[in-house]
Amino acid sequence: MKIALVAPSCTLKQEAAELVAALAATRPDCELMIHPQCFLSDGHFAGSDEQRLGALREVMADESVDAIWFARGGYGSNRIAEAACAGLSPAAKRKTYLGYSDAGFLLAGLHKAGCEVAHGPMPQDILRDGGEAAVARSLDWLLTRDPRAVEPSLSYPAQAYNLTVLSSLLGTAVEPDLDGYELLIEEVSEHHYRIDRLMFHITGSANVRKVVELRVGNMSDIPDNDPVWGSDEEAIVRDWCSQAAINYGGRAIIGHDVANRVVPFGRKTS
Amino acid sequence: MKIALVAPSCTLKQEAAELVAALAATRPDCELMIHPQCFLSDGHFAGSDEQRLGALREVMADESVDAIWFARGGYGSNRIAEAACAGLSPAAKRKTYLGYSDAGFLLAGLHKAGCEVAHGPMPQDILRDGGEAAVARSLDWLLTRDPRAVEPSLSYPAQAYNLTVLSSLLGTAVEPDLDGYELLIEEVSEHHYRIDRLMFHITGSANVRKVVELRVGNMSDIPDNDPVWGSDEEAIVRDWCSQAAINYGGRAIIGHDVANRVVPFGRKTS
Numbered sequence: 001m002k003i004a005l006v007a008p009s010c011t012l013k014q015e016a017a018e019l020v021a022a023l024a025a026t027r028p029d030c031e032l033m034i035h036p037q038c039f040l041s042d043g044h045f046a047g048s049d050e051q052r053l054g055a056l057r058e059v060m061a062d063e064s065v066d067a068i069w070f071a072r073g074g075y076g077s078n079r080i081a082e083a084a085c086a087g088l089s090p091a092a093k094r095k096t097y098l099g100y101s102d103a104g105f106l107l108a109g110l111h112k113a114g115c116e117v118a119h120g121p122m123p124q125d126i127l128r129d130g131g132e133a134a135v136a137r138s139l140d141w142l143l144t145r146d147p148r149a150v151e152p153s154l155s156y157p158a159q160a161y162n163l164t165v166l167s168s169l170l171g172t173a174v175e176p177d178l179d180g181y182e183l184l185i186e187e188v189s190e191h192h193y194r195i196d197r198l199m200f201h202i203t204g205s206a207n208v209r210k211v212v213e214l215r216v217g218n219m220s221d222i223p224d225n226d227p228v229w230g231s232d233e234e235a236i237v238r239d240w241c242s243q244a245a246i247n248y249g250g251r252a253i254i255g256h257d258v259a260n261r262v263v264p265f266g267r268k269t270s
Numbered sequence: 271m272k273i274a275l276v277a278p279s280c281t282l283k284q285e286a287a288e289l290v291a292a293l294a295a296t297r298p299d300c301e302l303m304i305h306p307q308c309f310l311s312d313g314h315f316a317g318s319d320e321q322r323l324g325a326l327r328e329v330m331a332d333e334s335v336d337a338i339w340f341a342r343g344g345y346g347s348n349r350i351a352e353a354a355c356a357g358l359s360p361a362a363k364r365k366t367y368l369g370y371s372d373a374g375f376l377l378a379g380l381h382k383a384g385c386e387v388a389h390g391p392m393p394q395d396i397l398r399d400g401g402e403a404a405v406a407r408s409l410d411w412l413l414t415r416d417p418r419a420v421e422p423s424l425s426y427p428a429q430a431y432n433l434t435v436l437s438s439l440l441g442t443a444v445e446p447d448l449d450g451y452e453l454l455i456e457e458v459s460e461h462h463y464r465i466d467r468l469m470f471h472i473t474g475s476a477n478v479r480k481v482v483e484l485r486v487g488n489m490s491d492i493p494d495n496d497p498v499w500g501s502d503e504e505a506i507v508r509d510w511c512s513q514a515a516i517n518y519g520g521r522a523i524i525g526h527d528v529a530n531r532v533v534p535f536g537r538k539t540s
Contacts, residue, residue, distance in 0.1 A: 041497075042500075043497060043498065043499055043500030043501075044462075044463055044495065044497060044499055044500070075463040075466070075467065076463075078467065078470045079466075079470065164467075167437070167438075167471075168437075168467055168468075168470065168471045170440065170441050170471075171440050171441055171471070171474055171475040171476070171477075172470070172471065172474030172475070173474060192314075193314055193345040193346075196345070196349075197345065197348065197434075197438050198438075200348045200349065200438065200442070201437075201438045201440075201441070201442065204441055204442030204443060205441040205442070206441070207441075225314065227311075227313060227314060228313065229313055229314055230312075230313030230314070231313075
């Protein structure tokens with residue numbers, strides 16, 4: 001299996017690339033192709049929009065590539081998502097795409113366009129304390145569809161997103177169709193009042209209200225609220241689900257951490 | 271004219287209330303009624319949802335009140351906006367409503383429900399350096415519709431919002447109809463990458479794409495982007511307008527600052 005790394009958002013750290021390459025080299029039937037675009041830097045991004053889109057399109061069109069693994073998040077994949085997901089070639093459509101966080105803009109668009117996508121750990125996660133296990137989980141899933149890598153409580157066809165990314169997707173050309181799906185969300189580095197506002201926004205959406213259930217993963221590194229918020233993130237999610245008549249399904253093992261499990265996006269059987 | 275102050279978001283500072291009361295006392299034909307709910311505190315908010323909604327409904331139903339002036343922003347008016355704007359009484363409909371920032375959730379819902387609303391300085395602004403002039407501008411507009419208080423370049427029926435608030439309104443029950451309006455936006459304390467993501471979101475909306483033009487007010491207190499962003503907020507707004515075929519109309523004199531002018535929301539003449 002040939003796995004291509006590109007960075008549609010921010011620049012991949014060289015150290016992370018080396019560690020992931022070493023890890024992949026221990027796996028049978030695993031060829032890792034780290035596109036040089038991963039190391040470009042242009043202001044906030046891993047190269048200009050044109051460079052990031054160009055590298056992504058290049059690996060999407062490459063008949064020898066089986067899977068595309070987004071190198072890391074940050075910010076910026078939304079700037080190229082609509083263009084990347086338009087007019088997909090057969091070669092692009094038969095690939096698997098894996099990432100999370102900011103890469104959710106691409107997961108949404110590519111799933112909508114008919115591709116196999118999954119929410120899961122990315123190469124840059126190897127720099128976290130204990131991150132090799134997270135990255136190994138993504139490799140396990142890409143190489144053998146190892147069920148131990150997958151979020152253990154999926155009951156329905158699922159989609160998973162960072163909460164801010166999902167909020168930003170609503171109403172755009174790459175908004176996912178959530179009707180009939182189990183929706184998993186996670187968040188990082190947002191204040192409680194921002195989580196509350198984001199939950200107001202997504203649960204106000206007619207599309208989100210059609211999910212069969214919503215589960216919440218880790219919401220990590222929440223900055224101190226001033227004044228103290230007075231409840232926690234699960235209470236916020238539960239409260240907004242209740243107000244919008246959305247089934248709240250409990251916690252999920254996804255998030256910006258090393259426990260992050262893979263969530264393969266499903267397909268509704270209609 | 272009787273003007274009622276309520277706080278649908280965060281707690282009004284006592285000092286601000288006293289300064290605004292003293293200012294109002296110098297104006298002929300101006301009775302200021304500061305609802306005691308303004309000083310409640312419940313976690314993040316000026317009282318519980320029930321208390322904030324209750325106070326707002328009370329002054330909305332009060333036949334003797336001519337205008338409702340939202341005391342300050344912060345966060346929280348979205349939590350009561352849909353309920354506050356449902357089933358309006360004739361007394362509520364004939365009032366004028368003034369505020370900005372987080373109060374934009376109410377401006378949107380009340381304008382949609384047929385009320386006269388305006389985006390402009392709020393009582394808590396009097397604590398800014400030079401803030402008395404800002405607050406006086408809102409009083410001038412409420413009391414005499416003084417044209418010198420109004421944003422000077424309005425060419426069409428207009429609506430004005432904080433950018434984050436507008437993004438959070440899209441797709442909800444209180445989403446404004448922007449078709450045929452001039453849209454003014456402003457922002458405070460958001461990183462360049464967040465402004466860029468918010469502009470991606472709002473300009474991806476079919477509703478926002480129907481504005482006759484979009485103008486950008488002050489975007490103040492932008493935290494340092496890491497890495498350096500490389501352009502400025504006007505370039506971001508201009509770029510997304512261009513991609514979405516929205517007419518960019520230049521700068522506007524609104525924002526979280528003492529220059530903030532009043533933007534009376536218009537009505538389309540159809």
